Amino acid sequence: MMERFLQQSVDAEEKFYKYEEQRLQIEDKRREAEHTREMQMLQMLGQMLNGLSSASQMTAPSRSSPSHKANLRNYPDSLHLNHSTFSPPIVLERPFSLRPTRPAKDMENIFQLVRNVIPPMTSKKHKGQDGKIGIIGGCKEYTGAPYFAAITALKVGADLSQVFCTKDAATVIKSYSPELIVHPVLDHPNAVSEVDKWLPRLHTLVIGPGMGREDAILDNAKGIIEKAKSKGLPIVIDADGLWLIAQQPSIIQGYQRAVLTPNFMEFSRLYEAMLSEPVETSDQHGSVLRLSQAMGNITIIQKGERDLISDGDKVLVCSHEGSSRRCGGQGDLLAGSLGVLVHWALLAGPEKINAQNPFLVAAFGACSLTRQCNHQAFQKYGRSMTTSDMISEVGTAFNKLFET
Numbered sequence: 001m002m003e004r005f006l007q008q009s010v011d012a013e014e015k016f017y018k019y020e021e022q023r024l025q026i027e028d029k030r031r032e033a034e035h036t037r038e039m040q041m042l043q044m045l046g047q048m049l050n051g052l053s054s055a056s057q058m059t060a061p062s063r064s065s066p067s068h069k070a071n072l073r074n075y076p077d078s079l080h081l082n083h084s085t086f087s088p089p090i091v092l093e094r095p096f097s098l099r100p101t102r103p104a105k106d107m108e109n110i111f112q113l114v115r116n117v118i119p120p121m122t123s124k125k126h127k128g129q130d131g132k133i134g135i136i137g138g139c140k141e142y143t144g145a146p147y148f149a150a151i152t153a154l155k156v157g158a159d160l161s162q163v164f165c166t167k168d169a170a171t172v173i174k175s176y177s178p179e180l181i182v183h184p185v186l187d188h189p190n191a192v193s194e195v196d197k198w199l200p201r202l203h204t205l206v207i208g209p210g211m212g213r214e215d216a217i218l219d220n221a222k223g224i225i226e227k228a229k230s231k232g233l234p235i236v237i238d239a240d241g242l243w244l245i246a247q248q249p250s251i252i253q254g255y256q257r258a259v260l261t262p263n264f265m266e267f268s269r270l271y272e273a274m275l276s277e278p279v280e281t282s283d284q285h286g287s288v289l290r291l292s293q294a295m296g297n298i299t300i301i302q303k304g305e306r307d308l309i310s311d312g313d314k315v316l317v318c319s320h321e322g323s324s325r326r327c328g329g330q331g332d333l334l335a336g337s338l339g340v341l342v343h344w345a346l347l348a349g350p351e352k353i354n355a356q357n358p359f360l361v362a363a364f365g366a367c368s369l370t371r372q373c374n375h376q377a378f379q380k381y382g383r384s385m386t387t388s389d390m391i392s393e394v395g396t397a398f399n400k401l402f403e404t
């Protein structure tokens, strides 16, 4: 009886997703047609301008296109993106508000894509299926950051969160929470092979929160990134992981199964390292687009008043209402939730996300969630709000955004 009931709810859910898929496909076709019309008009305009001045020429930035398909592990063919090599980059403004009067249709569509990737809750699953996330970080000075990232991953819905930190940090992190699995290996002489043993049992790696910047640890992080890349493991890089990338961008350049999450300072360092000039602050969209292209179309989230998300082809803007409180650790919450959403977006496959880039969908979801947690916690605690208060809001914020 119970089984039949469960089967019926699974069937109903599948029907719902099918219907949603069809609706999104129709919407996508409509937008493609609109886009084609706009391109034709632009071409006509270009021809007219050419007639006026023979010197003028329309150029479109070209994408470097390293294989999207390298090392896909067991995921569906989710990185086969519908990019046209010569089409100009699309810049999409997607302000987000829960207020019914403002939602832009495009924004609601991408939001629906995030909802589509959330795995259904059924009694048929075993531990681990909804996500096993590894956090590389945590040293003597910083024990909070890896904890924030790891506990957030669990609260978003991952089944297991494992922290790989230095020996000094392990007991401290463990004492914050019995839910976390903590490995004191990051300053071990065989750190890379110690972590490598665990990689086949993980779905995503989050590298950097509270990792510190000691040369030996950065070297180990580099080795771990190389091992993860060779296994096709999705990687989120934040904080001190970004410090490492700014010194040696080639470690991650062209690996499109990575997301970088720089704050303004981290973004500036990366930008200068890659483009040998200061960030153009008056053109934030252009800057994030250019940096992603220079990195080989890796997804980049530039965090700030508005989060700008780009894969070098599109720019999404998440300006979901947060608050004016900027306590440390909010970026760790973002990194942990992103680790889970990246796994879910890849697992869902291209049909569920309308053949969009799964890393963009996951990034948009994680930014919206972080900002919603910030908003809710600020309503309760105002100036005294801390990141732990935000983490307490993950469950309700997630339900409000994605499950109602």
Ligand SMILES: NC(=O)C1=CN([C@@H]2O[C@H](COP(=O)(O)OP(=O)(O)OC[C@H]3O[C@@H](n4cnc5c(N)ncnc54)[C@H](O)[C@@H]3O)[C@@H](O)[C@H]2O)[C@@H](O)CC1
Pocket: 141, 142, 143, 144, 145, 146, 208, 209, 210, 211, 212, 239, 240, 263, 264, 265, 266, 304, 328, 329, 331, 332
């Ligand atoms: N409780 C903890 O253990 C925490 C540890 N953290 C760790 O601390 C380490 C260092 O992180 P930092 O972020 O300080 O590293 P950085 O050395 O990159 O410092 C960035 C600095 O830029 C400033 N900044 C940020 N946005 C800016 C903007 N828009 N304009 C101007 N200045 C801006 C910040 O005040 C910060 O001092 C990392 O390992 C990080 O993970 C942080 O995650 C915070 C919480």
Ligand SMILES: Nc1ncnc2c1ncn2[C@@H]1O[C@H](COP(=O)(O)OP(=O)(O)OP(=O)(O)O)[C@@H](O)[C@H]1O
Pocket: 239, 262, 263, 264, 303, 304, 305, 306, 307, 322, 323, 324, 326, 327, 328, 329, 330, 331, 332, 333, 334, 367, 370, 371
């Ligand atoms: N001015 C702002 N207004 C609203 N939200 C913001 C603002 N700045 C950042 N955020 C939000 O806070 C999240 C974390 O960004 P932040 O810049 O604090 O990261 P960080 O400095 O890396 O954090 P951490 O303290 O964990 O190292 C971002 O995803 C963004 O959504």
